[in-house]
Amino acid sequence: MSSPHRAPTPDRSRAGVRSAVGTVAGAAGDAQVLDHAVAELVRRTRFPVAFGGLASGDAVHVTSIHGARTRRLEGLVVEASRGLGGRALVEKRPRLALDYRSSRSITHDYDRAVLGEGISTLFALPIMVAGRARGVIYCGSWSESPVGDVVARPAFAVAEELSSELRIRDEVQRRLTLSPTGTGSVTMPATTREELRETYAELRSITAIVDDPAVRARLDRLEQRLAALSHDDTEQSLDLDVRLSPREVDVLACAALGSTNAEIAATLELREGTVKSYLQSAMAKLDASTRHAAVVTARRAGLLP
Numbered sequence: 001m002s003s004p005h006r007a008p009t010p011d012r013s014r015a016g017v018r019s020a021v022g023t024v025a026g027a028a029g030d031a032q033v034l035d036h037a038v039a040e041l042v043r044r045t046r047f048p049v050a051f052g053g054l055a056s057g058d059a060v061h062v063t064s065i066h067g068a069r070t071r072r073l074e075g076l077v078v079e080a081s082r083g084l085g086g087r088a089l090v091e092k093r094p095r096l097a098l099d100y101r102s103s104r105s106i107t108h109d110y111d112r113a114v115l116g117e118g119i120s121t122l123f124a125l126p127i128m129v130a131g132r133a134r135g136v137i138y139c140g141s142w143s144e145s146p147v148g149d150v151v152a153r154p155a156f157a158v159a160e161e162l163s164s165e166l167r168i169r170d171e172v173q174r175r176l177t178l179s180p181t182g183t184g185s186v187t188m189p190a191t192t193r194e195e196l197r198e199t200y201a202e203l204r205s206i207t208a209i210v211d212d213p214a215v216r217a218r219l220d221r222l223e224q225r226l227a228a229l230s231h232d233d234t235e236q237s238l239d240l241d242v243r244l245s246p247r248e249v250d251v252l253a254c255a256a257l258g259s260t261n262a263e264i265a266a267t268l269e270l271r272e273g274t275v276k277s278y279l280q281s282a283m284a285k286l287d288a289s290t291r292h293a294a295v296v297t298a299r300r301a302g303l304l305p
Contacts, residue, residue, distance in 0.1 A: 030054060030169060034135065035064040036214060037162040041139045042067045044154040049119065052137035053078070054127075060085055060136045069142075072116035078136070083110045085136040088124040092133050094152075095124045099144055114140075121145045123152070125159040129167045137162070161215060164206055171199050172222050193305075200226045200305045201253040205267045208250050226305060244303055248282040251275055253304060256295045 034052055041050035049067040053060045053076075062076040078085045084106050088095040097103040100114055100122045114122060119140040126133040139155055200223060207219040244252070247268075254264040261279070265272040279291055286301075288294035298304040 030166060031063055033162065033165050033169065033218070034137075037158050038064040038137055039066050040158045040161075040212070041137060041155060044158060045139055046145070046151055047123070047139035047141050047155075049117065049141070050137065050139045051076075052135060054135035055089065055133060060089060068117055070117050072113045076110065076113050078110065082107050083114075084122055085124045085138060088126045088136050089133045092126050092128060094126070094156075096147055097122045098147070100140075118142045121147065123147055123155060125155060127159060127163050127166065129163055129170065134163075134166055161210065161212065164210075165215060165218065168203055168206065168219065168222060172225060196226055197253075197305050198257060201257050204250045204253045208247070208268050242285050242301060242303070244282055244285060244298070245278075248278050248285075249303065251278040252282050252291075252295060252298055255279060255291045256299075256304060 031054070034054060038050045038052045041047060041052075047067075049065075049069075051062050051065040051068070051073050053062040053064065058080040060078040062073060062078070065073050078089070080086050081090045084095050084097050084100070084103075086109075087106060095106070097106060098121055100120060101111075117140075120143050122138060122140040124136055124138045127135045127137065137159060145151075203219060203223055203226065207216055207223065210216050210219065250268055251264055254267055259267065261272050261275045264270070265275045268275070270278075279294075282298070283289070283291065283294045286294045286297040288297050295304060
């Protein structure tokens with residue numbers, strides 16, 4: 001007699017759905033982040049056309065194109081080691097083809113797309129996250145154009161910003177996967193909460209030195225998700241009408257990890273005296289006599305995770 005099929009428990013089923021939805025949402029969010037970076041390449045560099053994609057398996061699927069004059073680049077899939085981008089992906093370093101048509105250092109598998117768009121000079125930058133190439137972004141021109149430091153620097157900056165944001169998104173997604181998914185009776189382990197708080201502080205320090213308003217806004221949303229995840233339901237909340245400045249939150253988040261004023265200053269690229277001033281201001285607003293007391297009060301008031 002065959003054994004009856006055992007249906008998954010409701011909690012596991014819901015957790016599976018949440019995990020699947022989170023994965024899809026994460027992938028869609030990564031694609032949006034990439035698209036913003038590609039648009040920034042056109043805006044901040046001298047290259048009129050830019051495109052890029054994230055890696056899936058051993059290939060980069062181009063999903064974002066800005067400034068193109070034709071549709072030749074649409075749907076392009078670049079295999080590892082093939083073409084300029086494939087080499088950048090495998091070698092984990094930027095690659096340049098000053099005259100793409102005559103370049104002998106790359107395979108020409110994608111001439112139909114690249115030359116069909118009329119691109120002459122092509123610059124490919126791998127997006128490195130935790131030592132792994134997560135994708136490739138390209139910028140190109142329709143005529144042969146020299147690429148010196150002044151020209152390349154903005155492209156490198158865009159690639160670095162994209163790398164940082166993807167790394168943060170990966171970490172947030174990892175924390176979401178590890179966090180408890182029950183209701184009420186489930187308590188997050190103290191070690192997990194502390195890891196979330198460390199990630200929050202690191203995220204605040206990165207956001208503090210990002211100039212792009214759109215990137216800052218997205219990072220702010222990630223911070224809010226982390227803060228909500230690390231909230232301790234067992235701790236009595238405090239209804240406190242206090243507003244801390246963004247810098248006061250930055251400094252207090254670092255202080256919550258036990259960092260000294262000098263360490264906070266190095267992390268946030270501030271003077272040590274400035275850090276002390278922000279801490280004193282936050283302590284005064286929270287009516288706390290020590291930094292530790294300020295952190296406890298800020299957490300109970302929902303100002304810190």
